[in-house]
Amino acid sequence: MAILNLTAKQSNRILIHKNMEPVKLENSVEIILTPQFYTFLREELDIKFAYQAKQIAASMFDDYLDASKAYQYHVYKCDNSWCFFAYNIEEIDQFLESVGIEKHRVSKIYFAQQLESELSTPLLLSGNHALQSVDGIVTMVPKRLLGDEVAYSTLDIDKPKLKNGVSMGDSLDSFVSVKETIILGSLLILLGTSFIVEGQRIKSSIANEDAKLTMLIDDNPKYGSSALRTSILGKYKPIDTIERAKRDAIKDISTLLSSKSQLKSLTIDKNMVSADIMTQNSKISKQVKEHGKAKKMKISGSGLNVKVEVKL
């Protein structure tokens, strides 16, 4: 079997038919399937959208296809009708492999029907067949039926503008449709983005505190040590607490003093602030005692003498 080497001047499109010569490819190609690989139907249907047509495609071919095989369907609008194609991608895949076309080299799959207007004159294929449009349907015609004097088309299949191609991947069964992929993918991306935004917002919520702490530690790096902080606080906190308590006690005692209640003595020592107050009469004495109690002082003394104590 001869190997057709197309590396020198490689065609972008290859017509796929069962008698074709094996090829050796180095670049991606578009393939045009001859009717040997698909079943074609053209129907005038009251349908607006391609997806609706695709939904009924399988039922359109009910009586034409081998029920034991799995088919893929391709539909597009052609003039006022809908063009339906049924093909078996596994069969095509196997054939392509047998003629040396690796699957990943196939960028698009087209159908010979799409060359209908260019095939009014037959296009000779290798072997004994030609491709010709018969009553608007591209058909494989045996060469012998065309006679010897027929003029064959010199069509360059790279030239016609073809649309409505199918990618190899799209032809294969996919669990998720493109539409679902777009919707679900967008939702997932949105969700993910919202998580990231939320995460950054959460992180930035302590950015100010973090910056303040960094500034404080930069001002005094030794305060970065937890042990040192504890030690310094351990030294100063009791002093602060006790000294404030002594001053508060003195202020509280001074509120008990007046022209009718005079200080006799005031003592501050390690654990206590105490004062002796001499009052003018029992009424004042009672008032002083009540005020002292209200300020949670320990009150004692007899007669006009009132002794108040504040424990530190």
Place this chain on the structure above:
Amino acid sequence: MNLMTLQRYKNEIILLLALFFVIGAFLYKVNASSYVEENKAHIQQQIAEITAINKYKNQWDGKSMPNKVKALKTVVDASKVKSFSKKSKKLVASYVNLTANDLNKINNKLINMPVQIIKLQVTERSKNIYSMEFTCKW
């Protein structure tokens, strides 16, 4: 896995990648939350501690006290200052013949100074005449 298989399942692969993205983003958010949860209280505590240390040090380190305590000597008439001994970081002072007004002046000065009052004794010697002794350090 060849290119054909990738192409065949490209929709699923796109969704899978999007799902990984969501899972990654979710983990990032969870990580951010736990980072904040773990660190916020700790950072705030450190700030509070350092702020408290700065405040305490400013108040109680006694750097400018040797000069400030001199005011306790001049707040009343010199004749009323029985003794005024400032050694190292400690002051021992004794006053006599203080009026109530003098007593208030000394008292106000003293309690408004950031010194540790170790001992203080005020005694009425006669009607409205007081003596006062105190020891403080810084």
